[in-house]
Structure formats: C-alpha cells, structure tokens
Amino acid sequence: MTKKTVFQPTDTSNPDYYHRVVDCQWACPAHTDVPGYIRLIAQGRYADAYRLNRKSNIFPGILGRVCDRPCEPACRRGRIEETPVAICRLKRVASDLTDKNDIQLPEIAPANGKRIACVGAGCASLAVANDLLPLGYELVIYEALGTSGGLMRTNIPSFRLPADVLDQEIGMIIGMGADIRFNHPVESMKALLEEGFDAVFVGSGAPKGKNLEIPGRYDSDRIHIGIDWLESVAFEHVDSIGERVLIIGVGNTAMDCCRTSLRLGATDVKVMARKPRAFFKASDWELEDAEEENVEIVVNHSPKAFVIEDGRLVGMQFELMEYELDSDGRIESSRVTGETIIPCDDVVLAIGQENAFPWIERDLGIEFDRWDVPVVDTVTFESTKTGVFFGGDAAFGPKNIIWAVEHGHQAAISIHKYCQGGDIADRMPDGMNLVSAKMGIHEWSFSNSYDASARHQVPSVHLGGRFKQLDIEVELGFTSDLAAEEVERCLNCDLQTVFTEKLCIECDACIDVCPVKCLTITAAGTEEDLRTRLTAPAKNLDQGLLVSGALPQTGRVMVKDEDLCVHCSLCAERCPTAAWDMQKFTLERPYAGDQHIPEPLRKSGT
Amino acid sequence: MTYIRRPNVVHPDMPSNELGLTARDYEGGISSLCAGCGHDSVTSAFVQALFELSIPPHRVAKLSGIGCSSKTPAYFASASHGFNSVHGRMPSVATGANSVNRDLHYIGVSGDGDSLSIGFGQLCHAIRRNVNMLYVIDNNGVYGLTKGQFSASADVGTTAKKGEVNIQPPIDACMTALTMGCTFVARSFSGDKEQLVPLLKAGLVHKGFALIDVVSPCVTFNDHLGSTKSYDFTRQHYHPAIHADFIAPAGEITASYRDGDTISVVLHDGSRVVLRKVDEQYDPTDRIASYAFLQKHAAAQEIVTGLLFIDDAKPDMHETHKVVEQPLNSIDFDTLCPGQSALAELQNRFR
Numbered sequence: 001m002t003k004k005t006v007f008q009p010t011d012t013s014n015p016d017y018y019h020r021v022v023d024c025q026w027a028c029p030a031h032t033d034v035p036g037y038i039r040l041i042a043q044g045r046y047a048d049a050y051r052l053n054r055k056s057n058i059f060p061g062i063l064g065r066v067c068d069r070p071c072e073p074a075c076r077r078g079r080i081e082e083t084p085v086a087i088c089r090l091k092r093v094a095s096d097l098t099d100k101n102d103i104q105l106p107e108i109a110p111a112n113g114k115r116i117a118c119v120g121a122g123c124a125s126l127a128v129a130n131d132l133l134p135l136g137y138e139l140v141i142y143e144a145l146g147t148s149g150g151l152m153r154t155n156i157p158s159f160r161l162p163a164d165v166l167d168q169e170i171g172m173i174i175g176m177g178a179d180i181r182f183n184h185p186v187e188s189m190k191a192l193l194e195e196g197f198d199a200v201f202v203g204s205g206a207p208k209g210k211n212l213e214i215p216g217r218y219d220s221d222r223i224h225i226g227i228d229w230l231e232s233v234a235f236e237h238v239d240s241i242g243e244r245v246l247i248i249g250v251g252n253t254a255m256d257c258c259r260t261s262l263r264l265g266a267t268d269v270k271v272m273a274r275k276p277r278a279f280f281k282a283s284d285w286e287l288e289d290a291e292e293e294n295v296e297i298v299v300n301h302s303p304k305a306f307v308i309e310d311g312r313l314v315g316m317q318f319e320l321m322e323y324e325l326d327s328d329g330r331i332e333s334s335r336v337t338g339e340t341i342i343p344c345d346d347v348v349l350a351i352g353q354e355n356a357f358p359w360i361e362r363d364l365g366i367e368f369d370r371w372d373v374p375v376v377d378t379v380t381f382e383s384t385k386t387g388v389f390f391g392g393d394a395a396f397g398p399k400n401i402i403w404a405v406e407h408g409h410q411a412a413i414s415i416h417k418y419c420q421g422g423d424i425a426d427r428m429p430d431g432m433n434l435v436s437a438k439m440g441i442h443e444w445s446f447s448n449s450y451d452a453s454a455r456h457q458v459p460s461v462h463l464g465g466r467f468k469q470l471d472i473e474v475e476l477g478f479t480s481d482l483a484a485e486e487v488e489r490c491l492n493c494d495l496q497t498v499f500t501e502k503l504c505i506e507c508d509a510c511i512d513v514c515p516v517k518c519l520t521i522t523a524a525g526t527e528e529d530l531r532t533r534l535t536a537p538a539k540n541l542d543q544g545l546l547v548s549g550a551l552p553q554t555g556r557v558m559v560k561d562e563d564l565c566v567h568c569s570l571c572a573e574r575c576p577t578a579a580w581d582m583q584k585f586t587l588e589r590p591y592a593g594d595q596h597i598p599e600p601l602r603k604s605g606t
Numbered sequence: 607m608t609y610i611r612r613p614n615v616v617h618p619d620m621p622s623n624e625l626g627l628t629a630r631d632y633e634g635g636i637s638s639l640c641a642g643c644g645h646d647s648v649t650s651a652f653v654q655a656l657f658e659l660s661i662p663p664h665r666v667a668k669l670s671g672i673g674c675s676s677k678t679p680a681y682f683a684s685a686s687h688g689f690n691s692v693h694g695r696m697p698s699v700a701t702g703a704n705s706v707n708r709d710l711h712y713i714g715v716s717g718d719g720d721s722l723s724i725g726f727g728q729l730c731h732a733i734r735r736n737v738n739m740l741y742v743i744d745n746n747g748v749y750g751l752t753k754g755q756f757s758a759s760a761d762v763g764t765t766a767k768k769g770e771v772n773i774q775p776p777i778d779a780c781m782t783a784l785t786m787g788c789t790f791v792a793r794s795f796s797g798d799k800e801q802l803v804p805l806l807k808a809g810l811v812h813k814g815f816a817l818i819d820v821v822s823p824c825v826t827f828n829d830h831l832g833s834t835k836s837y838d839f840t841r842q843h844y845h846p847a848i849h850a851d852f853i854a855p856a857g858e859i860t861a862s863y864r865d866g867d868t869i870s871v872v873l874h875d876g877s878r879v880v881l882r883k884v885d886e887q888y889d890p891t892d893r894i895a896s897y898a899f900l901q902k903h904a905a906a907q908e909i910v911t912g913l914l915f916i917d918d919a920k921p922d923m924h925e926t927h928k929v930v931e932q933p934l935n936s937i938d939f940d941t942l943c944p945g946q947s948a949l950a951e952l953q954n955r956f957r
Contacts, residue, residue, distance in 0.1 A: 450610075536619060
C-alpha cells in the first residue's frame with residue numbers, strides 16, 4: 001500500500017532509550033530504580049525495597065525526608081493528571097518499616113593495601129567510602145567538626161531530619177571500616193598529599209554562606225549568616241532568637257531558617273524576596289511547608305540597609321521593586337517604586353553559599369578557574385592533578401544530596417581504576433535487562449489497572465504541637481496502607497512496551513484500544529515528519545518516539561509516542577500475535593566494584 | 607477477553623467536536639472478542655465516524671442479530687439506544703423501529719452468517735423497502751462464534767484452518783445489494799480506516815438503505831495461508847476503485863483533486879460525497895456498469911473497495927408509503943389513536 005522509504009528505526013538496544021521512558025529514574029541523578037522499589041513497598045517487602053534503593057541511593061531514610069526529588073516534577077503522572085506520585089515519601093516508608101539489621105552490607109574484601117583520604121564526612125565522601133570499603137580499600141575521612149554527615153546534620157533542622165536517622169544510615173557505611181577522624185580539619189592539601197595516600201577525594205562541600213554587604217551589616221550581632229546560624233542551632237550553641245525575624249532570600253536554606261526561627265521563640269517571621277514568586281529558588285513543597293506554619297513570604301523587596309538605633313538592630317530598609325516581564329516570563333527591566341522599613345529583632349541571610357578552598361595551595365598542580373573553583377572533569381571527577389578527585393558541592397558548587405551521592409559513586413569508580421592501574425576515562429557503559437511481564441493470557445506481573453486516585457497527603461503533627469521542641473519531626477510518614485494506595489498511582493513506566501515488527505499483522509487492535517491514542521501505523525519518515533501525522537499530536541519533544549522497522553505486510557511502520565503512555569498493557573493484551581509485549585526494564589548501572597580491571601594492568605596489593 | 611477497564615485518561619490534546627465531546631465519549635464497553643479481531647477496528651471506525659459527525663449519542667439506535675459482529679454494538683456509543691435481536695431478524699426490527707421514529711440514526715451491525723445465511727431474506731427485503739439505515743456487514747467468511755465453519759461468503763477454494771477446501775460458491779453482499787436496488791453500496795476493509803471512516807459517515811447521512819460490506823478478518827479461524835479473508839490476502843488483492851471523501855454541509859473541500867477525476871454527490875442534508883476515481887474505468891453512478899465491474903474483478907480474485915454505487919434520489923420507505931413526518935412518540939394520543947369510530951370507518955373500507 002505504501003512504498004518503502006529510507007528511515008531509521010529507533011535503536012532500543014541502547015539502554016538510554018527505555019531508561020528515558022522511566023521519567024523518574026532518568027531524572028534522578030543517581031538513577032534509582034523508583035518504580036522497582038515502590039512496587040516492593042506496595043507488596044510489603046520493605047527491606048527488599050530498601051536494599052534496591054540503597055544500590056544507587058545510599059541514604060533512603062535521609063533522602064526519603066529531605067531529597068530535592070528531581071524525580072517528582074519529572075513523573076509521568078504529572079502529565080496525565082495534576083500531581084506526581086509521592087515518590088520521596090514512599091522512599092521514607094521503605095526505611096521507616098525496615099529493620100536495618102536486615103540489611104546485609106557487602107562482604108569486605110581483604111585489604112588491598114591502598115589508602116584513600118577523604119576530606120569532609122559529608123554525603124559525597126560517604127558515598128565514596130560506601131563503594132570503596134567493600135573492595136578492600138583503607139579509607140581515612142578527615143572531618144573538621146565533631147560529627148559526621150556534613151550539611152545533612154548541620155544545615156537541615158532536626159524537625160525535618162532526625163539525628164537517629166542520620167546516625168543509622170551513616171553508621172552503616174562507617175561500620176564497614178572507615179577510619180573517621182573527627183575534629184581534624186585539613187589545613188593544607190600539600191601536607192595531606194605528603195602523607196602518601198594512593199588517592200585523595202575532596203568532599204568538603206560548599207561551607208561558606210554568602211554575605212550581604214550593605215550599610216549597617218557589621219553594626220549589630222543580630223545579623224546571621226544562614227548556614228552558620230543553622231549549624232550553631234544544630235550544635236545547641238544557639239537556642240533562642242528575637243520575636244520578629246526577617247529571612248533574606250527564598251531558597252531551601254531560607255525555608256529551614258524561617259521554620260527553625262519559629263521553634264526558637266520567633267512569632268513573626270517574614271521571608272523577604274527580591275523578585276516575584278515565579279523566581280523563587282525554594283522547592284514548591286518547602287515553600288508550602290513554611291507557609292503552612294504561617295511564615296509570611298514578602299515579594300519584591302530588595303534589601304537596602306540595616307537600621308541600627310543606639311547600637312541595636314531595629315529594622316531593615318528595603319526598596320520596593322517592580323518588574324517588567326517578557327512573553328517568556330523573564331525579567332526585562334526593573335525599577336524602584338519606593339522604600340519601606342520593616343521592624344525586626346534578628347535578620348538571617350540565606351542568599352546562597354559557595355565552596356571555598358583556602359586550604360589548597362595554588363602551586364600543587366590543582367588548577368582553579370576564574371571563579372576560584374577547581375577545574376574538575378565532569379565524568380571522572382578528577383582535578384587537573386592526577387589522583388586528586390572532587391565531588392559533591394566541592395566539585396561544581398551547591399547542588400543537593402542526591403547529586404553528591406552520584407558524584408561519590410562516579411569518583412569511586414575513578415579512584416578504583418586509578419589505584420588499580422586502569423584508564424579512568426574508560427568506564428563501563430550502562431547495561432539493561434528486559435524480562436517479559438506476561439504471566440498468563442491476560443495476567444501480568446504488575447498492577448496494570450489504572451488507578452484514578454489523587455495524591456495522598458503525608459500525615460503530619462498538627463500545627464499546635466510542632467513548636468515545643470526543635471526536634472519534633474513534623475511529618476509522620478505514610479502508614480503501610482496509605483503507602484500501598486499511593487503506589488497504585490504509579491504508572492509502571494519501567495514496564496516497557498516492546499515491539500517486535502516481524503510478528504505484526506497490522507490489525508490495528510493496539511491502536512484502537514489505546515486510551516491515550518499514542519500508537520500509529522503510518523508510512524515511514526523522519527521523526528520530525530512522523531510527529532506531524534500521528535493519531536494524537538506528539539508535541540512533547542522531551543519524550544521519544546518508538547519507531548519500528550518496516551512491517552511485513554505493507555512496509556509501513558509502527559510509531560509510539562512515549563509521552564502519555566500509561567503502561568496499561570492493553571496494546572499487548574489486544575495484540576493477537578504478541579508483537580507487543582510488556583517487559584520489565586532494569587537498568588544495570590555499573591559501580592566501582594563492577595569495573596573490569598584488565599589483568600596485565602592489575603597491580604598486586606602490598 | 608480483556609479484564610481491565612480502559613483507563614479513563616484522556617490525551618490533553620484530544621480534539622472535541624461541535625457538541626464538546628471527544629472521540630472517547632463515543633466508546634462503549636471493552637471488547638470481549640478475540641484480540642486482533644477485525645470487528646474491533648470496525649467498532650473503532652464507528653466511534654470516529656459518530657464523533658466526526660457530532661451526532662448526539664442519544665439520537666442513534668444500534669441494532670444487531672447474532673454472531674461475533676452482532677456483539678460489537680455493545681463496544682461503541684454506550685449512550686445510544688440498542689437492540690440485540692433474534693438471529694438474522696435485525697432488518698425486521700430495524701424496519702419496525704424506523705417506521706415509528708424516523709428521526710434517529712439507525713445502525714445495523716451484522717455478519718456474513720447473520721445476513722447472508724439465516725437472515726438473507728430479511729436483508730433483501732430491507733434493501734427492497736429502502737429502509738433509511740446504515741447496514742454494516744462484518745464479513746470474515748467463517749462462523750467465528752461456532753469455531754470457524756465456512757460461511758456463505760467464503761470463496762471457492764478457500765481453506766479452513768484445518769485444511770478442508772470450500773466447494774460452495776459465495777454470495778457477494780455488494781452484488782446482491784446492487785441487484786436488489788440498493789441506493790448506497792460500498793465495500794471496505796477493517797484494516798483501512800482512512801477509507802472506512804468516510805464511508806461510514808456518508809452511509810449515516812445517506813437517506814435510504816446504505817450497505818457497507820467490510821472485510822473484517824477472523825484472527826482466530828480465518829487468518830491463515832489459504833484463506834481469502836485474511837489480513838495478508840486482503841492486502842495483497844486490495845483494489846480500491848473509488849475513494850470517497852465525506853464533506854459536512856458547511857465544510858470546505860480542502861483536498862485537491864484533478865479535474866475530471868471526481869464526482870460530487872450532494873446528499874439530502876446538504877453534505878457532499880466527493881468521489882475520486884482510483885480506477886479510471888469505474889463509474890459509481892451506473893448500477894449496471896458497477897455490477898459488471900464487480901463480476902469481472904471477483905473472477906480475478908480482486909477485492910474491489912470504495913463507494914461502489916450511490917443514488918441519493920430514490921424515495922425511501924417513508925416517502926413510498928407516505929408515512930407521517932413526525933415520530934409517532936411526538937404525536938398526541940388523540941391523533942395517534944382516533945378511537946372506535948375511526949377504526950370502524952377504516953374497517954368498512956375493506957368490506
């Protein structure tokens with residue numbers, strides 16, 4: 001019927017194709033198998049869910065509370081109806097309901113004689129330790145403070161992340177044999193290098209809060225740098241604050257500062273933003289949590305000066321701003337329309353943070369760029385000096401915990417290859433596994449029926465009960481029943497629709513039954529061309545098209561727009577020849593221990 | 607048989623029609639036919655045609671007899687009226703329903719068994735009366751519901767799934783309809799919705815009996831090598847003679863046609879069917895020539911498809927019998943039932 005044309009069928013042998021379909025996993029920096037572990041949660045297999053989670057994301061309990069959750073905005077459910085699956089809080093369930101004694105950690109190989117130094121005991125260094133300790137490495141972790149966890153402990157308030165959760169998950173890693181040296185700040189990289197470590201990993205974070213140099217800044221001791229102040233609160237050096245507090249900045253740190261203030265005695269807390277709401281850096285849910293606690297968020301106020309009277313901070317002067325936006329919502333111009341003074345007792349500056357390396361001598365061969373941050377390879381995490389690696393916020397500036405964990409995994413691969421004499425740039429690619437989910441004529445090994453429920457709210461402590469103590473955890477977490485219901489909202493994006501063109505008889509059954517009209521049989525063409533003539537418009541260019549080879553009877557091609565597929569499996573159920581199959585996709589992501597070290601290069605341990 | 611419900615999720619860019627409905631609003635229950643059955647594609651084409659014509663679902667009556675095909679009215683337009691009648695008797699029920707309410711769109715769905723064997727006489731008389739309805743035969747050449755015996759439309763020489771060869775000559779629904787004086791005769795294929803959907807639309811609007819014989823393969827009992835009603839055989843022997851574009855009353859002709867290649871037929875409600883000749887020798891307004899063309903190509907085992915014959919001028923059953931214009935349910939009781947004396951007067955006329 002249609003003549004054949006030259007075109008390129010989709011290469012599904014590249015794991016990236018199906019990986020991209022699993023939106024949450026693709027968006028996660030550590031590529032956690034989200035649908036896989038939340039399905040285990042629904043089955044009540046909490047320890048298995050924890051284990052699966054821990055393969056990529058070494059802190060399920062911690063990140064189940066405070067992850068920046070890039071997975072959720074990416075979730076397909078958000079494109080089908082309004083809200084994504086509550087992935088992050090489901091992760092917490094896996095941790096809450098698992099006895100950590102059930103989590104067997106890998107066996108530790110005999111010592112291989114290699115010694116690695118890690119600077120800082122935060123999430124990046126801990127991820128390196130997690131991957132290298134089982135391989136027989138000796139890890140020495142230098143930590144300036146008296147506790148582990150870095151910003152996870154000092155900057156995230158305990159009402160969001162209780163200390164025992166941190167202790168438990170960090171303890172699992174340290175317990176594999178890391179030599180952690182508290183109260184031991186590294187003051188000279190030169191001296192550290194002279195100690196003869198086989199490799200050095202810098203995971204010292206971004207410990208310097210940005211300052212606001214405006215008049216009056218140094219005339220009062222009631223003006224605090226956000227992350228330093230949170231640290232003082234965490235170590236109980238600070239246990240009170242004035243009644244009226246202004247927080248400058250609207251990032252996630254600002255949200256922690258305002259909510260902490262409420263727990264230290266403040267009654268009137270305002271978060272002051274220079275720009276309108278659309279420009280806030282804080283995650284939507286963190287803003288919501290703060291607003292629920294009656295924090296006022298004031299927009300279009302640009303700080304001008306601190307108002308000091310008789311040596312005492314009495315308020316802050318702001319310029320009132322107005323912005324012209326262009327059609328894309330970007331700021332075109334701004335103007336000042338007036339000024340105002342807002343009275344306050346304390347000000348907390350939460351306008352960002354940066355990494356700082358006063359302790360790295362600049363003549364060691366570690367290059368710094370023009371912003372004075374080290375030059376680090378984005379794949380190997382190696383600096384310009386061989387054997388010195390960076391990760392976490394220390395590498396590319398402030399990101400978040402899950403990015404730091406992924407940096408740690410990648411740096412661990414590099415360190416392992418470096419120490420064993422391999423080429424650190426020659427890394428194992430991702431692999432994948434596809435297994436049919438067919439259990440019977442119309443039975444699948446997953447819950448394929450679409451559940452129309454809306455997102456479930458996580459139960460939390462009522463407003464009146466939250467502020468008595470700093471460490472009352474606000475969220476109570478999902479119960480097992482609520483979790484199982486929430487998991488039903490997952491669209492099982494890892495159950496891939498796999499097509500075998502030679503079996504297709506072009507009966508149109510799949511096209512007819514598809515509820516979202518994502519299938520089309522049409523003449524072959526380029527992707528750009530195909531997108532214009534599908535059953536339903538395929539406007540989301542971030543989502544791939546699965547294009548088959550020529551079909552046996554007419555030479556046309558099967559095209560699937562992945563964008564809105566709800567993985568209901570009806571195409572496969574209605575296919576008479578099993579040309580469509582639902583197959584469970586598992587990303588096989590290599591870690592340090594999986595890397596192949598060529599035998600001739602392998603150095604024997606001492 | 608599929609157990610789960612079709613997810614109630616709508617593509618955000620799904621178009622809506624003049625009534626504000628999407629195509630999904632014209633769907634019905636999930637099909638219990640075999641996976642891959644051609645009939646499901648015909649069902650899907652019905653959904654599309656009703657949606658595109660913006661027909662309010664409650665203005666449609668679906669009628670059927672017995673057979674796989676006759677189950678399909680349950681799978682589309684679930685907000686419409688429906689009647690599942692005795693085997694082969696759907697044309698009588700449709701004629702009766704049409705007699706009392708001429709304002710509804712009547713859709714009869716039947717099969718080659720229901721129409722060409724047990725209900726053959728019924729079909730012929732409905733055509734003869736020119737009942738205003740769309741009559742679709744899902745034609746697969748076998749009795750699917752009783753495990754695949756040859757039906758009356760099976761070609762000579764075609765083999766059953768286990769190898770028996772058919773020796774009985776077939777009844778061709780389109781040739782039968784032409785000889786019965788049918789005013790709208792078309793043939794199509796379940797695997798070609800580009801052709802089928804405009805045909806269904808034209809058939810729904812056509813005033814009079816519109817017959818569409820749809821080759822709709824039985825994926826379980828008649829989709830093998832040796833079958834002449836399989837997906838593969840149909841595609842190999844497909845001969846589109848004439849392509850019909852349906853254009854709604856106010857619609858513009860957007861497709862471009864070469865001069866002299868097209869015939870435009872205006873239907874009673876002002877909509878048009880633009881017929882494009884795929885085979886130059888074909889004339890869909892000449893009944894005798896059409897019949898000859900079909901005979902010639904049937905001998906060559908070619909499946910001629912398209913709108914094979916159309917005559918929108920012939921009076922339908924209501925015109926012929928001078929039936930009152932309103933549906934009977936909209937006429938007040940006294941007019942409808944004028945009483946004992948009126949009956950006596952009528953009876954006296956026959957004494």
